[in-house]
Amino acid sequence: MRILDALDIPIVLAPMAGGAGTPRLAAAVSDAGGLGFLAAGYLTADALREQIGQLRELTDRPFGVNVFVLGDPAVDVEAVGRYRDRLGAEALRYGVELGDPVGDDDHWDAKLAVLHDERVPLVSFTFGCPAAEVLASLRAAGTESAVTVTSAAEARLAAAAGADALVVQGPEAGAHRGSFDNEHRGDDLGLLALLRQVGAASDLPLIATGGLAHGRDVAAVLAAGARAAQLGTMFLACPESDASAPHKAALTDPAFSRTAVTRAFSGRPPRGLVNRFMVEHGEAAPAAYPHVHHLTKGVRRAAAQADDPHAMSLWAGQGHAFAVAAPAADVARTLARQAREALAEAAERWAR
Amino acid sequence: MRILDALDIPIVLAPMAGGAGTPRLAAAVSDAGGLGFLAAGYLTADALREQIGQLRELTDRPFGVNVFVLGDPAVDVEAVGRYRDRLGAEALRYGVELGDPVGDDDHWDAKLAVLHDERVPLVSFTFGCPAAEVLASLRAAGTESAVTVTSAAEARLAAAAGADALVVQGPEAGAHRGSFDNEHRGDDLGLLALLRQVGAASDLPLIATGGLAHGRDVAAVLAAGARAAQLGTMFLACPESDASAPHKAALTDPAFSRTAVTRAFSGRPPRGLVNRFMVEHGEAAPAAYPHVHHLTKGVRRAAAQADDPHAMSLWAGQGHAFAVAAPAADVARTLARQAREALAEAAERWAR
Numbered sequence: 001m002r003i004l005d006a007l008d009i010p011i012v013l014a015p016m017a018g019g020a021g022t023p024r025l026a027a028a029v030s031d032a033g034g035l036g037f038l039a040a041g042y043l044t045a046d047a048l049r050e051q052i053g054q055l056r057e058l059t060d061r062p063f064g065v066n067v068f069v070l071g072d073p074a075v076d077v078e079a080v081g082r083y084r085d086r087l088g089a090e091a092l093r094y095g096v097e098l099g100d101p102v103g104d105d106d107h108w109d110a111k112l113a114v115l116h117d118e119r120v121p122l123v124s125f126t127f128g129c130p131a132a133e134v135l136a137s138l139r140a141a142g143t144e145s146a147v148t149v150t151s152a153a154e155a156r157l158a159a160a161a162g163a164d165a166l167v168v169q170g171p172e173a174g175a176h177r178g179s180f181d182n183e184h185r186g187d188d189l190g191l192l193a194l195l196r197q198v199g200a201a202s203d204l205p206l207i208a209t210g211g212l213a214h215g216r217d218v219a220a221v222l223a224a225g226a227r228a229a230q231l232g233t234m235f236l237a238c239p240e241s242d243a244s245a246p247h248k249a250a251l252t253d254p255a256f257s258r259t260a261v262t263r264a265f266s267g268r269p270p271r272g273l274v275n276r277f278m279v280e281h282g283e284a285a286p287a288a289y290p291h292v293h294h295l296t297k298g299v300r301r302a303a304a305q306a307d308d309p310h311a312m313s314l315w316a317g318q319g320h321a322f323a324v325a326a327p328a329a330d331v332a333r334t335l336a337r338q339a340r341e342a343l344a345e346a347a348e349r350w351a352r
Numbered sequence: 353m354r355i356l357d358a359l360d361i362p363i364v365l366a367p368m369a370g371g372a373g374t375p376r377l378a379a380a381v382s383d384a385g386g387l388g389f390l391a392a393g394y395l396t397a398d399a400l401r402e403q404i405g406q407l408r409e410l411t412d413r414p415f416g417v418n419v420f421v422l423g424d425p426a427v428d429v430e431a432v433g434r435y436r437d438r439l440g441a442e443a444l445r446y447g448v449e450l451g452d453p454v455g456d457d458d459h460w461d462a463k464l465a466v467l468h469d470e471r472v473p474l475v476s477f478t479f480g481c482p483a484a485e486v487l488a489s490l491r492a493a494g495t496e497s498a499v500t501v502t503s504a505a506e507a508r509l510a511a512a513a514g515a516d517a518l519v520v521q522g523p524e525a526g527a528h529r530g531s532f533d534n535e536h537r538g539d540d541l542g543l544l545a546l547l548r549q550v551g552a553a554s555d556l557p558l559i560a561t562g563g564l565a566h567g568r569d570v571a572a573v574l575a576a577g578a579r580a581a582q583l584g585t586m587f588l589a590c591p592e593s594d595a596s597a598p599h600k601a602a603l604t605d606p607a608f609s610r611t612a613v614t615r616a617f618s619g620r621p622p623r624g625l626v627n628r629f630m631v632e633h634g635e636a637a638p639a640a641y642p643h644v645h646h647l648t649k650g651v652r653r654a655a656a657q658a659d660d661p662h663a664m665s666l667w668a669g670q671g672h673a674f675a676v677a678a679p680a681a682d683v684a685r686t687l688a689r690q691a692r693e694a695l696a697e698a699a700e701r702w703a704r
Contacts, residue, residue, distance in 0.1 A: 010702060172542040187612050190524040190542040192572055193563035193670035200674075211545035216576045220544055222698040223571035223691075260539050318545035322552075339575075340702050346574040347699035350362060350692050 001165045001205045003062050003122050003144055004227045008033025009336035010218060012207055013328075014232030015066030015124070016175065016241070017041030018313075023051050025240035027058035028328035033336070035122070035228070036063040045110035052118050062121040064146070068106045069128030070290065073182065075103065075267075079286035084295055086284055090277070090311060096298035101291040116141050124148060124167055126178040127268075135162040148178030150188065152201040159202040166204050167230060170194050172211025174233045174259070174317030176270040182287045184261055184269035195224050213319025215338020219346070222339065231335070233317040238328040244304040250275075250314050251323045259320065265300065265313040267292030273320065276310035277303075353517045353557045355414050355474050355496055356579045360385025361688035362570060364559055365680075366584030367418030367476065368527065368593070369393030370665075375403050377592035379410035380680035385688070387474070387580070388415040397462030404470050414473040416498070420458045421480030422642065425534065427455065427619075431638035436647055438636055442629070442663060448650035453643040468493050476500060476519055478530040479620075487514040500530030502540065504553040511554040518556050519582060522546050524563025526585045526611070526669030528622040534639045536613055536621035547576050565671025567690020571698070574691065583687070585669040590680040598661040602627075603668055603675045608661070611672065617652065617665040619644030625672065628662035629655075 011034035015021055018041070026036030038055060040048045048065070055063055080101045091098045112134065115123050123138055124146040135145045139162070146165040147158035155166055157180070169178050170191025177184075189197060191210040198206060208221035209230035218229040235241060237248045250256045256273040263269050263285035264278050272278065277299075285292060296313075303311035324331065363386035367373055370393070378388030390407060392400045400417070407415055432453045443450045464486065467475050475490055476498040487497045491514070498517040499510035507518055509532070521530050522543025529536075541549060543562040550558060560573035561582035570581040587593060589600045602608045608625040615621050615637035616630050624630065629651075637644060648665075655663035676683065 170542055172545050186538050187610075189670050190522055190544075190563055192543060192569050193524050193565065196565050196569060196671060196674065211542055213545065213548050217544050217548060219575035219698070220572040222702065223575045223694045224568045225694070258539075318541050319548060322548065336702075340699075342575045342577070343695060343699040343702060346571070347692075347695040350574065350688075350695060 001144060001227070003035065004165065004205050004207070006062065007035060007228060009332060010222055010228040010339065011035070011332045011335050012228050012230040013037045013235055014209060014230050015039035015064070016232050016236070020236055020241050020243040022240060022242050023054035023058060025235060025238060025328050026055050026063050028240050029235070029332050030059050030061035030063050032329040032332040034332045038063065038065045040065055040111050041068045041106060045107050045114050048111055049114045049118065052114070052120060064122035064124055065115060065120050066124045066126055067111055067115070069125050069130055070105050070108070071128060072103065072105065073289070075288035075291055076286055080288045080291050083284060083286055083292065086281065087295065087299070090299050094299050094302035094306065094311060096302045098299070099294040099297045101288070101295040103291055106290070115143065119143060122146060126176070128180045129154070129158045129161050129163070132161045146207065149198060150177055150179045150194070152197040154180050155198040155201045159204055163204060165207060166198060166202065167207045167209060168195055168198050168226070170210025172318040173209055174271050174320065175315035176266070176268055177261070182268050182289055184263070191221070192224055195221065195226060199225050211318035213322040215335045216342045217319070218335050218339035219342035223343065233320050234323055234335070235328050235331055237323040237325045238331060239325070240328045244312065246304060246307050246309040247312060247314055248325070250309045251316055251320045256309070256314065259316050259318055263287060263292065265292065265296050266290065270313070270315055271317065273314035273316045275312070275314055353496060353579070355387065356517065356557050356559070358414065359387060359580060361684060362574055362580040362691065363387070363684045363687050364580050364582040365389045365587055366561060366582045367391035367416070368584050368588070369418070372588055372593050372595040374592060374594050375406035375410060377587060377590060377680050378407050378415050380592050381587070381684050382411050382413035382415050384681040384684040386684045389476070390415065390417045392417055392463050393420045393458060397459050397466050400463055401466045401470065404466070404472060416474035416476055417467060417472050418476045418478055419463055419467070421477050421482055422457050422460070423480060424455065424457065425641070427640035427643055428638055432640045432643050435636060435638055435644065438633065439647065439651070442651050446651050446654035446658065446663060448654045450651070451646040451649045453640070453647040455643055458642070467495065471495060474498060478528070480532045481506070481510045481513050481515070484513045498559065501550060502529060502531045502546070504549040506532050507550040507553045511556055515556060517559060518550060518554065519559045519561060520547055520550050520578070522562025524670040525561055526623050526672065527667035528618070528620055534620050534641055536615070543573070544576055547573065547578060551577050563670035565674040567687045568694045569671070570687050570691035571694035575695065585672050586675055586687070587680050587683060588668070589675040589677045590683060591677070592680045596656040596664070598656060598659050599664060599666055600677070602661045602666050603672045608666065611668050611670055615639060615644065617644065617648050618642065622665070622667055623669060625666035625668045627664070627666055
């Protein structure tokens, strides 16, 4: 894959939708020799075009854009209604209205049109695999593609559709799991085991992600066969990240020592720091995405503004406690240097 | 740690209690330059002494012995009784009696006496951490010690007790999870994330285990900072393993494509291939170990003899489908060669 072959350092920024990811953050990682990423999720097509423009003013280096593949999943409208009723007290507590729990396709057609127009170097997909024609038409525009997979079966589907690379996401990852369906099996393959099975199912280049928190972890997935490592949580506390102040603070706050997977905030199962909202509502939340996302949006925003981390979605991977508030270029270069040293050390020790 | 420093290859055999692990298997791995392991679990002290003697007739190389730390956990006797009632039909089906669901300490004192007498090179512990005096007295006999840990908190306890090394077991691992308690949280750190947290909590040398299925996975944990990799499932199909024929066959049978964690067979949560018994009884099984182990013993044995994999405990890690029926020395040497190649390749690619 052209873009992965050209990286100076094997570090890919994870796309972080919902505000944390910014053009500045993506530019910093690309300029450090890695691969920056924008997250198209939740943006309008116009806002996406604007972010791409901002990024291109900041750097000439390649970058990626991640897009949600939502389709039109059937949801249990009554279950969504019951969850809405349940959250009434939260809306009162934070002085906001609950959002309208509607479905949408996250502006799929309009965003694909922008990505075509803009001829972005790499587009990655999450929550599904686009039709082969979509990937072919991107390729015709000079755009490489990657599909996020969480199982060997998904890897086979993505390879059949013509993806140029696979983002292999272990259950250790923070924020939304990119599975093609909205199940939470709770018994997923760990990242290394998943890399092994996906590698056996496909010859595509692999980008490994999920809980990586140090250059040694980057070295580990490279030794395991990945071409690059993708990290999000480790960039969440950077000054270039627009994650809210309480979110950044919670990452290394001993009061938030555990992560868990919950549908409480969005109706899909992402991983985040365990907080009050998650504990109180997680079990009751229906599998309805993005319906529940819209429902809880106002509460989450009001909680962030009130500096109350207990009703926000504190997305975080299992390595969150190692996040540092350093400039993103420093984080990327440090990860790469540590990875290089770890590989050299292990290779030398076992060279005989 | 003396023993880890002296290994020719960074491969440690996982102790496999219940029959699969044999002196021949341990000797083959030690002779290949790795570290063979005997499993003391479920043996009498005399049988353990006999196995150590057999192993020493086969090899002069160092080896380890693993011991269960059971203590005397309180169990819910009524829940055990209800589970016994539930399993009556299974006993009828396989024409056996259910075992007596009693607790025991797996002959702790007698086994420790044997290990002292025999001055075995390394003793590892599972299901808990022995008192500091136990480790000190082993050290006085020239025996190094390792404690199996599944969290940073357990790592700190083991380090405080004076362990010489830690076996860091990810949730990807087959068979029993070595946690100090009998909980199944279902939200454990993946192996790489766990290695990172344990490494931050302790400076002890780490042996990484859990779902490793290829030399690339060995390379990964070495790059992540482990001193060696421990594998069990990859040795389960070897001719030197006494795993039953249906167990060996099931590892690579597409009909057994999933693993899950269940208390159905033993009352503790180990990982095994999903079969009928697990599906039908897993939810109902109480947290009572080794009580449930004794209860189901006859059924499991009869099922194995009847070549019926659906009422046996088919322990298997997440990499089970990659197990091969090759001699153990070949498996160990192949893993080491693949690891060396993977490290050299990744180190060279990212050397600049």
